Amino acid sequence: xxxxxxxDIAIAAIVAILGGLAAAKNMPGQVTIPLGTALFFAPGxxxxxxxxxxxxxxxxxxxxxxxxxxxxxxxxxxLFYGLHIxxxxxxxxxxxxxxxxxxxVAVAIQRLRGVPVGPPQQPRRTQPPPRQGGPVVLHxxxxxxxxxVGIGAVAFSVKNAGAQKFPGYTALSMTQVVDNAAAQNAxxxxxxxxxxxxxxxxxxxAQAKATQAHLVVTNHQGVPEQYKLEFRQKGKLxxxxxxxxxxxxxWHKTIAWTTNYSMLADLYRLPNTxxxxxxxxxxxxxxxxxxxxxxSVLKAEVPCSVKT
Amino acid sequence: MDGSLGSxxxxxxxxxAERAPEASVFSRVPISVIxxxxxxxxxxxxMGYADxxxxxxxxxxxxxxxxWLGQVLILLPIAGRLISRRQMSNGSTITLLVILTIAEYLLxxxxxxxxxxxxxxxxxxxxxxxxxxxxxxFELNYGLPIGTHYPGIEEVTAALISATGLSVFEAGLVVxxxxxxxxxxxxxxxxxxxxxxHRIAGIAILLxxxxxxxxxxxxxxxxETLALAFFGMxxxxxxxSAIEKSPSDRRRWFIVAVLCIFATVITHHVTSYMLTAxxxxxxxxxxxxxxxxxxxxxxxxxxISALSVIGWIAFIARDTIxxxxxxxxxxxxxxxxxxxGGSSGxxxxxxxxxxxxxxxxxxxxxxxxxxxxxxxxxxxxxRRHPWIMGMAIGGTLGWIASLGIRLGTADGQELAGRAATYxxxxxxxxxxxxxxxxxNSSPVRRFGSVVTAFVVAAVxxxxxxxxxxxxxxxxxxxxxxxxxxxxxxxxxxxxxxxSNWSLAELGPGWRIASDQGIYPxxxxxxxxxxxxxxxxxxxxxKWTTALQGRASGQNVQxxxxxxxxxxxxxxxxxxxxxxxxTPTKPLPLANLTKFNHIQGVARVYDDGTITFYDLVSLxxxxxx
Numbered sequence: 001x002x003x004x005x006x007x008d009i010a011i012a013a014i015v016a017i018l019g020g021l022a023a024a025k026n027m028p029g030q031v032t033i034p035l036g037t038a039l040f041f042a043p044g045x046x047x048x049x050x051x052x053x054x055x056x057x058x059x060x061x062x063x064x065x066x067x068x069x070x071x072x073x074x075x076x077x078x079l080f081y082g083l084h085i086x087x088x089x090x091x092x093x094x095x096x097x098x099x100x101x102x103x104x105v106a107v108a109i110q111r112l113r114g115v116p117v118g119p120p121q122q123p124r125r126t127q128p129p130p131r132q133g134g135p136v137v138l139h140x141x142x143x144x145x146x147x148x149v150g151i152g153a154v155a156f157s158v159k160n161a162g163a164q165k166f167p168g169y170t171a172l173s174m175t176q177v178v179d180n181a182a183a184q185n186a187x188x189x190x191x192x193x194x195x196x197x198x199x200x201x202x203x204x205x206a207q208a209k210a211t212q213a214h215l216v217v218t219n220h221q222g223v224p225e226q227y228k229l230e231f232r233q234k235g236k237l238x239x240x241x242x243x244x245x246x247x248x249x250x251w252h253k254t255i256a257w258t259t260n261y262s263m264l265a266d267l268y269r270l271p272n273t274x275x276x277x278x279x280x281x282x283x284x285x286x287x288x289x290x291x292x293x294x295x296s297v298l299k300a301e302v303p304c305s306v307k308t
Numbered sequence: 309m310d311g312s313l314g315s316x317x318x319x320x321x322x323x324x325a326e327r328a329p330e331a332s333v334f335s336r337v338p339i340s341v342i343x344x345x346x347x348x349x350x351x352x353x354x355m356g357y358a359d360x361x362x363x364x365x366x367x368x369x370x371x372x373x374x375x376w377l378g379q380v381l382i383l384l385p386i387a388g389r390l391i392s393r394r395q396m397s398n399g400s401t402i403t404l405l406v407i408l409t410i411a412e413y414l415l416x417x418x419x420x421x422x423x424x425x426x427x428x429x430x431x432x433x434x435x436x437x438x439x440x441x442x443x444x445x446f447e448l449n450y451g452l453p454i455g456t457h458y459p460g461i462e463e464v465t466a467a468l469i470s471a472t473g474l475s476v477f478e479a480g481l482v483v484x485x486x487x488x489x490x491x492x493x494x495x496x497x498x499x500x501x502x503x504x505x506h507r508i509a510g511i512a513i514l515l516x517x518x519x520x521x522x523x524x525x526x527x528x529x530x531x532e533t534l535a536l537a538f539f540g541m542x543x544x545x546x547x548x549s550a551i552e553k554s555p556s557d558r559r560r561w562f563i564v565a566v567l568c569i570f571a572t573v574i575t576h577h578v579t580s581y582m583l584t585a586x587x588x589x590x591x592x593x594x595x596x597x598x599x600x601x602x603x604x605x606x607x608x609x610x611x612i613s614a615l616s617v618i619g620w621i622a623f624i625a626r627d628t629i630x631x632x633x634x635x636x637x638x639x640x641x642x643x644x645x646x647x648x649g650g651s652s653g654x655x656x657x658x659x660x661x662x663x664x665x666x667x668x669x670x671x672x673x674x675x676x677x678x679x680x681x682x683x684x685x686x687x688x689x690x691r692r693h694p695w696i697m698g699m700a701i702g703g704t705l706g707w708i709a710s711l712g713i714r715l716g717t718a719d720g721q722e723l724a725g726r727a728a729t730y731x732x733x734x735x736x737x738x739x740x741x742x743x744x745x746x747x748n749s750s751p752v753r754r755f756g757s758v759v760t761a762f763v764v765a766a767v768x769x770x771x772x773x774x775x776x777x778x779x780x781x782x783x784x785x786x787x788x789x790x791x792x793x794x795x796x797x798x799x800x801x802x803x804x805x806x807s808n809w810s811l812a813e814l815g816p817g818w819r820i821a822s823d824q825g826i827y828p829x830x831x832x833x834x835x836x837x838x839x840x841x842x843x844x845x846x847x848x849x850k851w852t853t854a855l856q857g858r859a860s861g862q863n864v865q866x867x868x869x870x871x872x873x874x875x876x877x878x879x880x881x882x883x884x885x886x887x888x889x890t891p892t893k894p895l896p897l898a899n900l901t902k903f904n905h906i907q908g909v910a911r912v913y914d915d916g917t918i919t920f921y922d923l924v925s926l927x928x929x930x931x932x
Contacts, residue, residue: 023471036472052560059402060497064564066490067541070483070534071571073467074460077445078574086443087463092470142340149347150414153354157418160358161787166800171915175813176925196837200819200863208927214813220805220915259908259926283910283925303907 016100044069046103176210353378365788430832451831457625460575494540512740520778535576542568593698682738703734798825807834840886849898
């Protein structure tokens with residue numbers, strides 16, 4: 001770097017442009033990750049060079065580079081907030097590119113002005129130098145081996161955690177389709193407890209007015225499963241669905257929703273079609289007569305079948 | 309001092325006190341071999357994790373043994389080399405500290421390598437996701453309302469994600485890991501300037517690893533982790549701005565220090581207060597010791613920091629005061645009660661295994677002794693040195709305050725653990741001064757390598773004490789099967805899937821009563837607003853008018869129940885977030901199933917273990 005004084009700023013400028021392009025064009029990770037990482041740290045490198053203008057030892061140069069690279073998004077983001085510029089991807093990438101290019105200019109001006117810089121600070125030998133414990137190649141090999149073992153430990157943990165066994169389960173849900181986005185946004189934007197209470201009430205009102213619901217079945221049993229879903233309205237079987245799901249797969253169905261009469265969904269895992277494994281309902285009651293007419297295994301599922 | 313900082317303070321030749329004790333077996337071990345030992349240690353500890361995941365969790369004897377064996381392989385050679393090696397360069401010391409920091413961070417990553425597992429990380433996952441989706445700062449975060457006003461880590465992570473396309477988890481690991489390493493190294497550089505010996509500075513950092521939160525909370529993807537990096541950088545920049553020869557260089561470092569102050573203030577509340585306190589302390593110590601330039605420089609920095617903190621609270625983060633008020637009032641009340649002869653209400657730590665408790669008590673005693681010797685050394689040998697005197701005053705007072713909080717206040721154990729991050733900075737410097745002085749004293753030197761071995765073992769035990777009594781607690785030392793209401797041990801794929809389901813099917817922001825286990829995941833991945841102190845909802849087997857009124861008054865919209873709460877007690881002591889009463893027996897099943905039979909309460913989710921009820925499907929909470 002110091003043999004060709006301006007090679008570093010040339011590289012930084014190229015990285016800024018390429019990194020910005022890669023992020024803007026949504027290029028593949030193999031391209032975006034290295035270029036984006038370089039773009040992220042480039043402002044830190046250049047501005048620590050521009051501000052400190054000292055030939056710091058390598059480790060200190062690296063540390064101030066990373067530290068400054070972390071500081072710029074914080075101050076830049078706050079500046080954008082003050083200027084009412086939304087902090088989306090384009091803003092962040094633009095901020096980094098502009099800071100890098102400005103940093104290139106700042107460092108170039110600094111160097112053209114010929115600010116005197118001393119030679120890189122060398123450690124003062126106030127204590128005896130370390131003894132050479134062996135050939136450099138051998139130590140490099142051992143360090144490399146340590147890195148491989150360390151990375152291997154991470155890879156091992158990733159694989160091991162991915163293979164961890166958890167109890168399998170099947171989920172059934174029936175939820176009203178409620179558009180509470182406007183109320184939520186108002187609450188979030190205001191960041192105000194009163195607005196949040198109002199949003200909660202608005203969401204409650206929206207729930208009461210819901211006309212549709214989603215029926216969802218998800219298989220997390222670890223193996224493909226076959227299900228039967230029975231849907232009852234006012235105690236009468238109105239729909240039956242046969243569902244086959246691979247592990248991790250989900251089945252969706254949009255249905256009409258009301259709380260004026262009972263809606264009950266029972267899920268069976270085949271081949272057992274006599275006892276449901278899951279059930280959901282809308283909270284509405286059935287008359288005692290209708291409850292009596294239900295299959296015995298379903299009677300306890302109806303909200304008003306048991307007095308609380 | 310080897311002068312890597314190029315400071316005037318660093319020109320002193322090594323004194324007799326800076327010499328290492330007799331060489332031990334570790335002094336001849338090359339650093340590359342120590343790096344390999346640490347890497348093997350990480351692998352072996354990770355195998356311990358794997359043994360826990362195989363089914364037994366933290367009750368797996370072999371798993372626990374593997375974990376601690378790995379830790380010993382990491383710590384012992386590094387401690388041995390730092391303490392006993394007679395000749396070691398600044399670069400070697402830095403390399404050892406980098407190895408130690410990376411090894412411990414990899415162990416933190418390997419605990420939960422597929423996604424964030426630690427509760428606070430979910431909150432910042434949500435904060436970052438909100439920022440990426442909305443393009444706004446200060447976006448509401450239900451789980452951490454105060455955090456919305458300190459968006460530093462979210463900004464940095466969002467910028468990295470935007471540039472690279474990494475996920476929040478991947479970018480979070482990079483930011484947290486880099487910030488943690490940065491903090492340790494800047495602290496080391498600061499110690500080098502303050503102590504004037506890279507060897508003692510290295511030992512001080514090693515001792516700093518006995519701070520309980522260092523390898524957990526201070527390396528998680530949370531705002532404090534990043535703020536600490538700025539804290540360390542600011543200290544170094546401040547010191548350099550005071551000691552550089554050239555006025556131009558002093559000005560330049562001063563600019564860096566000011567930038568660090570601003571970044572700290574935007575990133576984390578407590579760290580910015582601690583930074584201000586530190587700057588004030590050094591300014592006062594400099595004035596007392598006659599270093600007027602340093603006093604003036606640090607005085608200006610302290611003023612800028614104080615004004616920034618006040619301005620931030622006044623104009624941006626007004627709720628900071630209400631956030632801290634209960635903690636401060638509680639601490640004051642407990643201490644007042646204690647001085648009046650009453651009970652402090654301090655929680656008992658008797659639930660920890662005896663070994664952990666014994667280690668903790670011995671560790672506290674050892675550090676107290678070392679501080680006393682270190683403070684005496686500071687007065688005897690460095691009384692004209694502003695930073696060492698500042699650390700002596702700050703360390704001694706901080707340690708006494710820490711002991712007071714630990715023993716005298718409710719939640720004192722946790723508060724003292726979190727405060728240790730800051731209090732241990734001067735404490736470990738004093739302890740390192742004392743330790744070096746002790747092992748170099750002529751009576752001790754007579755016993756040579758035996759003493760060295762004893763000191764290395766004691767320091768390693770001290771660091772293990774920090775790990776054992778830090779986070780995660782002993783009952784989730786290893787990852788493993790699900791435990792009820794037990795922080796990380798309650799975060800299974802089921803909780804993650806349900807939280808994702810809640811966001812997809814319900815939308816964000818619903819007020820949900822839930823147990824402690826799924827609570828942080830619902831906030832993070834679910835974007836929901838789970839409620840605290842809602843155990844009353846689960847306390848009876850009947851739906852009563854009183855319950856209905858309370859649920860309606862608190863706007864409870866959904867209720868989550870988990871049948872596993874009816875089978876075992878929580879190792880954490882409580883089932884529900886914000887609870888203070890510890891149940892003595894599992895919840896009766898009827899307390900959970902009562903929601904099945906309330907007219908107007910919809911049962912909307914059922915997976916056999918966890919059930920969600922919609923209390924307001926009618927638009928209001930129904931009466932019995």
